[in-house]
Amino acid sequence: MTVSDANQFRALCDSAGIAVTHQRQVVYEELCAMHGHPSPEEVYLRVKERIPAISLATVYKNIHTFIESGIFREVSLHHGSLRVETNAHSHHHLVCTQCKSITDIDADEFLLSSRGQSLPNKFLPERFSVEVLGLCVECQQKQASLS
Template identity: 35%
Template sequence: MQRQAVLREKLQTRGAQLTAQRAAVYDYLSGVKHHPTAEEVFLAVKPNLPRISLATVYKNLEALVKCGAVSKLTYGDASARYDIRTDHHYHTRCLECGKIWDLDAQEDSALLTQIKPQAGFEVKDYRLELLGYCRECRR
């Protein structure tokens, strides 16, 4: 219940409300280890919310991204996946099925501290992804 109170507060700071649909989308994302697409979220919440549409899921995911409760992972092919974690962390991505998981590894900021002096570059955000094949796709 505390998680929903935090979510409600984040939404309210952006002028949005915690609806049953937003709560269902957020709860689903909180309970999965991979980072699903909007379509996967839709299929997962539809049994409990039979009147929900894919467009509503997209709108609610965007509202959760805007309030900082969820991260949106985008790629050059216009696909997007959603992550309940909003902190900086690493990912693994399967080149076959496209699923993405959090990688439990300690972040090393040595690279970030080297970039600025070398290029006069100010890092605002970053993402590290390890690409390969998941256990299921290697079979």
């Protein structure tokens, strides 16, 4: 970590209104250095290499702080508990970034909206996310070898 990196982190914390602590900085640095979609546990294991006395709870708390401050994002807003999709129609979801409520929206209705109309329920869109769901190569191969 260079001096300019440290200054940058200080500036980041200042604008987010959070304190600069050693633990926080190391969690941040490790997150930046990690690729993919690490779990708190994975972050903890790496941070622990540098701060052996750190607590898992501290890692959790800092990750949450970063997410609340918009410094990092969670991959999915609806982890936590299994939810069953009871709507059999082709539809999308309006997901509230704050309360995490999920509202269904007809596939047709969404097409209209994306052409400039407003969304139902006075929903205020912040970002769109397209999920492509399917099979990765490994699972395609597993499936092929089974049949």
